[in-house]
Amino acid sequence: MSDFSLHRGSAPLLVSLPHNGIELPPAIAATFTPAALRVADTDWHMAHLYGFALELGASVLVPRWSRYVVDLNRAPDGAALYPGRVETTLCPTETFAGVAIYQPGAAPDKFVVAQRRARYWQPYHDALRDELARLRARFPRVLLWDGHSIRGRVPRLFDGELPELNLGSADGLSCDPQVQRAIDHVLAAQHGYSYVINGRFKGGYITRHYGQPQLGVHALQMELAQRTYMDEDSFAWDGARATRLQSLLRTLLQAGLAAVT
Structure with a gap:
């Protein structure tokens, strides 16, 4: 079984969902604490939530493994995304709540991390x-949309309650202003959700590394507060909330597509 699934689409749009995975290799799971086995910090149901993207012709990339195995949205050298702030590492050893992921003495050393x-x-x-590269060979400009979600309250990572929609473009460096404006316009026109642009979440490694507008790749990260589509305590999908959110997400992706074509 593959480490990820990739649907190759026909439009200049790639949706990456790097924290959707929930599986743990048995040998790694055997070293985890009981709390860690819940993989609570998963970006739950992202592939389901963005299922509509296939109808837009998007390519969709979804991992199999949990971010507790390795964090796909961190730099390979472990460089901090937000220096001076608490954040998880390439191979996390603590949950967002500060609870140990590994049993005593089992945390990965630098060789295991490598x-x-x-x-x-x-x-x-x-x-x-x-x-x-495949999409760029067909289209002069491509939109990379990195989809994420997180509990609305994580005191260890940020103060208070997170806005429902958190758009990041590395302070405008990962996409052209035209693309940013197209998404900003949609967010400003809607009144159902609170939002912020380049707030606490400005985009992780994927957005910052692959977003190269000068080379035709325009990257954005959308971090959703999980209350917008699920129950944050049980991790259960909420169909009514999700359907409402999907309508806006579809409009956002359509606006982004229009901006790059």
């Missing part, structure tokens, strides 16, 4: 790079 980077991190990024 092995996981090669075994689990690299294949996803090879697929991401190759799919962007």
Whole structure:
């Protein structure tokens, strides 16, 4: 079984969902604490939520493994995304709540981290790079949409309650202003959700590394507060909330597509 699934689409749009995975390799799971086995910090149901993207002709890349195995949205050298702030590492050792992921003495050392980077991190990024190259061979400009979600309250990571929609473009560096404006316009025109642009979440490694507008790749990260489509305590999908949110997400992706074509 593959480490990820990739649907190759026909439009200049790639939706990456790097924290959707929930599986744990048995040998790694055996080293986890009971709390960690819940993989609570998953970006739950992202592939389901963005299922409509296939109708737009999007390519969709979805990993199999949990971010607790390796974080696909972190730099391979472990460089911090937000220096000075608490954040998880390439191979996290604590949950968002600060609870130990590993049993005493079982946390990965630098050699294990290097092995996981090669075994689990690299294949996803090879697929991401190759799919962007395939799309760029067909289209002069491509939109990379990195989809994420998180609990609305995570005191260890940010103060108060997170806005429902958090758009990141690395402070405008990962896409052309035209693309940013198209998405901003949709967000400003809707009144159902609170939102912020380049707030607490400005875009992770994927957005910052692959977003190269000068080369035709325009990248944006959307971090959703999970209350918009699910129950944050039970992790259960909420169909009514999700359907409402999907309508807006569809409009956002359509606006982004129009801006790059």
